Amino acid sequence: MQQFELSNLEKLMLKRKIMRKKRIREMVIILxxxxxxxxxxxxxxxxxxxxKLPAKQLNVKTLITPDYVxxxxxxxxxxxxxxxxxxxxxxxxxYVGNPDTSxxxxxxxxxxxxxxxxxxxVIGLDGEVIQCIPLDEKSxxxxxxxxxxxxxxxxxxxxxxKFNDATYSSLVKLTAWLCDNSGLKAKDVIRHYDITGKExxxxxxxxxSEWKNFLEDxxxxxxxx
Numbered sequence: 001m002q003q004f005e006l007s008n009l010e011k012l013m014l015k016r017k018i019m020r021k022k023r024i025r026e027m028v029i030i031l032x033x034x035x036x037x038x039x040x041x042x043x044x045x046x047x048x049x050x051x052k053l054p055a056k057q058l059n060v061k062t063l064i065t066p067d068y069v070x071x072x073x074x075x076x077x078x079x080x081x082x083x084x085x086x087x088x089x090x091x092x093x094x095y096v097g098n099p100d101t102s103x104x105x106x107x108x109x110x111x112x113x114x115x116x117x118x119x120x121x122v123i124g125l126d127g128e129v130i131q132c133i134p135l136d137e138k139s140x141x142x143x144x145x146x147x148x149x150x151x152x153x154x155x156x157x158x159x160x161x162k163f164n165d166a167t168y169s170s171l172v173k174l175t176a177w178l179c180d181n182s183g184l185k186a187k188d189v190i191r192h193y194d195i196t197g198k199e200x201x202x203x204x205x206x207x208x209s210e211w212k213n214f215l216e217d218x219x220x221x222x223x224x225x
Contacts, residue, residue, distance in 0.1 A: 065135075071130075085138045089188070093191055100158070120152065125156075143195055207220065
């Protein structure tokens with residue numbers, strides 16, 4: 001049988017063809033390994049979170065509050081534990097339950113040595129907003145949901161718990177800002193009542209339609225971001 005010897009050019013082309021196939025195989029193997037690794041990470045994350053995807057994470061921007069927020073952080077103690085807030089699933093709305101008290105009154109109460117409750121923010125009767133807890137720390141306002149929520153306490157003029165116009169306006173604005181900077185939507189805003197069944201915030205529990213209107217106002221405000 002006659003044998004044919006490949007020319008140098010043919011040998012070079014064959015060598016390149018073999019190398020291309022080798023590189024393609026290597027790339028396919030790497031891609032498979034990466035996909036399997038990602039699946040493993042996702043599977044572990046789902047297992048760790050009880051089958052749920054990771055919660056919303058704290059946005060760095062959230063740590064810088066708007067100009068209308070008066071930062072008066074309370075001392076680390078019984079109320080402010082210093083424990084870090086590692087995720088944000090919801091914004092929780094509360095009412096102070098002490099009619100005709102100011103935001104300053106409530107902030108100062110949180111700062112007492114023997115007080116065990118506190119929130120991230122208090123909104124006063126004139127619409128003033130005081131920050132009591134850093135936004136990378138947990139509050140003590142929402143029972144078993146303190147580690148994954150931002151809490152807002154709201155002042156009210158009387159026993160009905162209804163917020164006046166100035167207070168309500170600041171609540172809508174602050175809540176929308178928190179949603180925007182935490183990757184949340186209006187539907188992620190909840191009442192203390194939704195966690196424990198406690199009548200808080202009272203007016204929004206007694207008047208479900210007003211609560212829905214509030215969420216719509218937050219949704220509308222979010223359009224400004």
